[in-house]
Amino acid sequence: MPADCLSYKETNYFSSLITNYLDQKEELKQFYHRFPNLENFKDQIEEKNAFFTAEKREVLVKSLQKQYHNTDISAEVEINISALLKPETFTVTTGHQLNLFTGPLYFLYKIVSAINLASALEKEYPQNHFVPVYWMATEDHDFEEINFFNLHGKKFKWNSDQPEAGKDAVGNLKTEGLEDVFNLFSAEVGGSKNAEYLKELFQKSYLGHDSLTEATRYLANELFKKYGLVIIDGDDQELKKEFLPYLKSELFDQASYKSTKDSIEKLEEQGYGVQVNPREINLFYLHNGLRERIIEQEGRFYVNETEISWSREEMEHEVENYPWRFSPNVITRPLYEEVLLPNLCYIGGGGELAYWFELKEYFKEVKVPFPILLLRNSALIVTGKQEKKRANLGISRSELFLKQHELINRKVRKISNIDIDFSKQKQHLVEQFREMYDLAEQTDVTFLNAVKAQEVKQLKGLDHLEARLLRAQKRKLKDEVTRIAQLQNELFPFKGLQERHTNFSEMYLEYGEELIPALIENLNPLHLEFKIITFGKE
Numbered sequence: 001m002p003a004d005c006l007s008y009k010e011t012n013y014f015s016s017l018i019t020n021y022l023d024q025k026e027e028l029k030q031f032y033h034r035f036p037n038l039e040n041f042k043d044q045i046e047e048k049n050a051f052f053t054a055e056k057r058e059v060l061v062k063s064l065q066k067q068y069h070n071t072d073i074s075a076e077v078e079i080n081i082s083a084l085l086k087p088e089t090f091t092v093t094t095g096h097q098l099n100l101f102t103g104p105l106y107f108l109y110k111i112v113s114a115i116n117l118a119s120a121l122e123k124e125y126p127q128n129h130f131v132p133v134y135w136m137a138t139e140d141h142d143f144e145e146i147n148f149f150n151l152h153g154k155k156f157k158w159n160s161d162q163p164e165a166g167k168d169a170v171g172n173l174k175t176e177g178l179e180d181v182f183n184l185f186s187a188e189v190g191g192s193k194n195a196e197y198l199k200e201l202f203q204k205s206y207l208g209h210d211s212l213t214e215a216t217r218y219l220a221n222e223l224f225k226k227y228g229l230v231i232i233d234g235d236d237q238e239l240k241k242e243f244l245p246y247l248k249s250e251l252f253d254q255a256s257y258k259s260t261k262d263s264i265e266k267l268e269e270q271g272y273g274v275q276v277n278p279r280e281i282n283l284f285y286l287h288n289g290l291r292e293r294i295i296e297q298e299g300r301f302y303v304n305e306t307e308i309s310w311s312r313e314e315m316e317h318e319v320e321n322y323p324w325r326f327s328p329n330v331i332t333r334p335l336y337e338e339v340l341l342p343n344l345c346y347i348g349g350g351g352e353l354a355y356w357f358e359l360k361e362y363f364k365e366v367k368v369p370f371p372i373l374l375l376r377n378s379a380l381i382v383t384g385k386q387e388k389k390r391a392n393l394g395i396s397r398s399e400l401f402l403k404q405h406e407l408i409n410r411k412v413r414k415i416s417n418i419d420i421d422f423s424k425q426k427q428h429l430v431e432q433f434r435e436m437y438d439l440a441e442q443t444d445v446t447f448l449n450a451v452k453a454q455e456v457k458q459l460k461g462l463d464h465l466e467a468r469l470l471r472a473q474k475r476k477l478k479d480e481v482t483r484i485a486q487l488q489n490e491l492f493p494f495k496g497l498q499e500r501h502t503n504f505s506e507m508y509l510e511y512g513e514e515l516i517p518a519l520i521e522n523l524n525p526l527h528l529e530f531k532i533i534t535f536g537k538e
Contacts, residue, residue, distance in 0.1 A: 004397055005529040008378070011401045013497055017272045017357070018350040018375060022528050027270055031263060031357040036345065036374040036526065038124045044344045045090060045128060047369045052342040056242065057085050060340060063238050064230065070214070071221055076228035080131040084230075084342065088128045091230075092117045093337060094347040094376065095135035098170050098216045099146045100158055100181070101202060102223075105507065106349065106376065106499040108516070110134075111220070113347045113376045113525040115227045120526060121344075130344075131230055134220055135337055138171025138213045138235045139284075139327045141291040146170055149503040151188060153493065156181055164289045169327065171213035171235055172289070178206040189505070194512040198505050223516065234336060235286075240324040243336050246366060247283065247319050247326050251294070251301070252312070256282050256331050259365040260358050267357065275354035278331045286327040293329070334359055338368050345372040347525065377523040377531065380491060380498055381507055384536040389487050393480070397532055404488055404495070408481055426462055429455070511535055 008014040008022060021028050024035055034040040064081050073081075083089040094110040102108065114132035121130040140146070143166040148157040160177045182202055189195035205219040217231050234240075240247075249255040257278045264274050284291045285303045293304045302309045310318055319326060328336045334356060337343065346356065353373050363370040380400075382390075390400065394414065399407055433455040440447040493501045508515050514535070522533050 004532045004534075005527070006398055006401070006532070008375075008528070008530050010398045011378075011530050013401065014350055015272075015354070017267075017354055021353065021357075021373075022375065028357070031267070031360055032373050033360065033370040034372050036372050036528075038120065038526065040372060041121060041125065041344060044369075044372055045125070048090060048342055048344055049087060051369050054085075054087070056340075057087075057342065059238055059242055060342075061085050063236050064232060067217070067231075067233055067236065071217060072225075073221075074225035074228075077221070077225050077230060080129075080228045080230050083129050084131060086129070089131060089342065090128060091131045091133045091341045091343045092121070092345045092347065092374075093133040093135055093341060093343050093371075095137055095337070095352075097137045097140055097146045098212050099149065100156070101149045101185075101205075102219065102504050103146065103149055104500050105381075105502045105504050106378070108223075108504050108519060109377045109379060109499060109523065110347060110349075111224055111229060112516070112519045112523050113374070115224070115229060116377075116520065116523060117345065117347065117374065117525045118228075120524075132228065133341065133343070134224075134229055134231045136171065136213065136216055136220075136231060136233050137333075138216075138233050139169040139286065139291065139333075141167060141169055141284075143170055143173070149505075150493070150501050151185070151503050151506050154188065156185055156188075167291065168289045169235060169286055169291050171211065171216075171233065173212045174210060175206050175212060175215055182207060185505075189509060192509070194509050197512070198508055227520070232341075234333075234340065235324070235327070237324040239340050240326070243328075243339055244319070244323045246332070246335060246339060247323055248316075249366060250283055250332060251281060251296075251315060251319060251326075254280050255366060256335075256359075256362050259362040260331070263358050263361050272354075274358070275351060276330050276358065278358075279329075282329045282331040284327040284329060285325060287322075287325045291327055294326075330355060331359070331362075335363065335366065335368060338363070338371060343371055345374050347374045347376050349376055374525055375528065377525055378497070378499060379519075379523060379531040379533055382491065382532060382534045383510070384534060386487060386490060387534045389483070393484055393487065395484065395487075400488065400491060404485060407488060408484055411484055412477060412481065426459060429458055429462065 009019045021032070034044055061081060061084050064084070068081070092114050094114045096107050096110055097103065099107065111132070111134055114134070118130040118132040121128070143160070147160065148155050158178055158181050160173065162173060162176065165173060185202060186199050189198055201219065201222060205215045205222070209215040209218055213233055217233070220229065220231050257280050260278050264277070268274060279293065281294050281296055283294050285294050285308065290306070292306060295302050295304055299312055300309055301315045334346070337346070348356070353375060356373050360370050393411070395407070395411065399410065402410070433451060436451050437448065440451050491498060504515070511518070518533065518535065522531055
């Protein structure tokens with residue numbers, strides 16, 4: 001099964017921040033700790049080992065065993081959880097929201113990246129053991145971001161009427177109402193062998209479990225348990241107790257806000273912009289079906305848009321006795337992950353890495369090792385038939401990623417018998433007007449504006465004529481243009497990357513049990529390239 005590669009820059013879908021990071025540009029080195037190559041993990045292991053105590057390991061393993069109590073655990077997962085008690089065992093972690101039926105395809109790519117990185121580290125450091133971890137974002141409360149998935153260009157949406165939807169942590173939501181989604185999904189996928197597996201997987205995940213947390217754990221475990229993936233839910237009382245000192249520093253010292261300001265300013269100065277702007281307190285209050293941010297005004301603490309409030313002394317009592325009622329936001333969650341896990345590397349998408357770059361000084365301030373940051377794998381899955389079409393149309397793999405009008409214009413020019421490119425004529429015109437500028441300066445400089453206006457007018461005329469001729473050629477080559485557009489629309493749904501729209505079930509219907517092993521085989525997270533994976537022959 002061939003896999004071809006492009007640089008992330010060639011795809012035009014990744015920010016300059018990410019492509020410059022991958023190029024290890026000097027100006028970005030202040031925002032991360034160690035670059036993701038195998039040799040850098042040696043020092044990361046030593047640093048994390050000095051921080052992560054045996055007591056922390058015991059708390060982690062007990063919590064994981066409790067969370068897996070009602071899950072069909074594989075031997076590989078059981079070995080990995082038990083191994084976390086040992087000082088030579090470390091994790092590599094990715095995280096994702098509890099999207100319905102995994103959401104976009106890149107959910108799989110994140111987890112495969114973690115699995116393959118753990119495997120690569122096992123070979124490089126055989127004296128250690130490495131566990132791939134999926135951190136479920138159970139405490140997020142943005143229901144509208146996770147309540148749907150796309151299949152065959154259709155949106156399958158969970159319209160929950162629970163009053164907590166959009167207010168409580170999504171992991172706490174009941175799976176009521178998903179029978180309707182299941183029925184629509186069943187009708188869409190049909191009755192093939194692969195369809196029957198998907199229907200059973202959806203049914204057992206969502207109709208066989210009461211909460212979205214339990215449903216997502218079951219789903220991810222079924223897909224990846226043979227690879228030893230360990231799934232963790234941070235919304236856990238014992239784990240939150242481990243985070244208590246950091247909760248206090250956030251509430252009473254505004255640790256993250258103060259320590260990220262300089263990094264954010266420096267990123268802005270370099271023209272990268274800011275992914276996340278921290279608040280003075282980057283915590284939510286999570287209790288009784290509510291997750292709402294905490295604010296402090298004149299020494300008193302409030303839960304936003306509620307009547308709940310505390311004095312400083314009352315807040316000290318609340319956090320000491322009920323630390324699980326405090327929920328990290330996007331700024332403090334990375335710290336929570338690194339406090340709880342013997343983690344070496346966080347694997348995320350471009351947007352995630354962008355906010356991690358803001359946090360290095362925060363980690364330094366609270367004396368927690370900053371992890372290695374690795375861009376998750378990205379890929380485009382192509383059928384053998386689509387690959388043959390691409391070759392027949394004379395489209396290079398990098399040209400597939402052009403905007404559609406750019407691709408069509410380029411191919412029309414290439415396949416046409418007429419060279420519809422007025423670049424030479426435009427250049428000739430510019431040179432002629434240069435002589436006219438010289439003449440105007442020597443005779444009457446007030447004519448310069450008139451000359452300029454005439455130049456602009458004639459250049460626009462050439463642009464207009466070029467565009468008209470291109471349109472005429474497109475009409476003559478309508479069949480060719482249609483085939484080009486059709487191929488690109490198949491591979492880039494909604495004019496975007498396939499991995500950000502298409503659900504894994506669409507691929508599983510086609511490739512079945514081959515899908516995940518093929519991803520494991522072809523996605524190497526340390527290669528730092530965009531993969532194009534071709535399945536089958538035409």
